[in-house]
Amino acid sequence: QKEVEQDPGPLSVPEGAIVSLNCTYSNSAFQYFMWYRQYSRKGPELLMYTYSSGNKEDGRFTAQVDKSSKYISLFIRDSQPSDSATYLCAMSGGGSYIPTFGRGTSLIVHP
């Protein structure tokens, strides 16, 4: 079992839809959870950063962490075509700050 599991998609939604992206993990030592957005042929950029369990909201984006279930989510409200990208989850902890990445989910928002 990989440390971080993420469905690669693609996930195709109409503009304005609520998008839910998810990752599961197996390492209970993970405490820091991140979501990155990566446009085609570009490097990843940090979207959201959360520590331990709970929710964090930033504009149209909400990150949720459920450590008891080892499950994290990223919600995108009122999705836009410009949100079309690959979204990678990443997490770290247990004495290492180097994150372990999921394989990324490709999101397509069509007008």
Place this chain on the structure above:
Amino acid sequence: GAVVSQHPSRVICKSGTSVKIECRSLDFQATTMFWYRQFPKKSLMLMATSNEGSKATYEQGVEKDKFLINHASLTLSTLTVTSAHPEDSSFYICSATVGSGRDNEQFFGPGTRLTVL
């Protein structure tokens, strides 16, 4: 936010040649720089971690003689793919960090697409 650049953005070379990729932190001094490799529809694979002035720490399975990393200053790290072969074709991404612990956000470069013919 902090900016990390990579050069070149794309390189095509013949099998057997060596290719150098530069990673620069433009507006900050990076504590640590990382080199990743990414295959299509696959996750980022950490290759090595480097701190300025010291030898890079390579991940298991990464040949250090094949992928030479030099971290000459707090703003520059280079990755040299020696005697490149078609299987080395990939997207190489560097990142740099500022600070430590929970504030240790990684800032990624735009990546370098290497194609070995």
